[in-house]
Amino acid sequence: MVSVLIALALFAAAESGSQVVAKADPPKVDAPERVSDSQDKMICKRFIETGSLVRGYRTCKTKREWERERDNIRASGPGVDSCSARANGGAC
Numbered sequence: 001m002v003s004v005l006i007a008l009a010l011f012a013a014a015e016s017g018s019q020v021v022a023k024a025d026p027p028k029v030d031a032p033e034r035v036s037d038s039q040d041k042m043i044c045k046r047f048i049e050t051g052s053l054v055r056g057y058r059t060c061k062t063k064r065e066w067e068r069e070r071d072n073i074r075a076s077g078p079g080v081d082s083c084s085a086r087a088n089g090g091a092c
């Protein structure tokens with residue numbers, strides 16, 4: 001019985017000593033847009049694909065283009081096929 005406990009203790013000590021924790025580098029974050037930025041400043045943004053933790057794409061546009069795109073989305077109202085746009089017209 002004592003020998004089993006000693007064996008388990010040695011096994012646990014060997015396991016904890018053999019684990020090396022590697023610190024991962026933090027992911028590179030794109031610089032945020034700032035109000036004081038020039039309209040012609042190139043701004044890159046990274047988008048992660050839905051359902052994936054790593055797969056994605058990067059898009060670079062000028063500040064003016066990002067603002068125009070944001071204004072177009074806001075002007076279009078709720079999503080084209082959103083439940084709020086359907087109201088009582090169908091199932092969501």
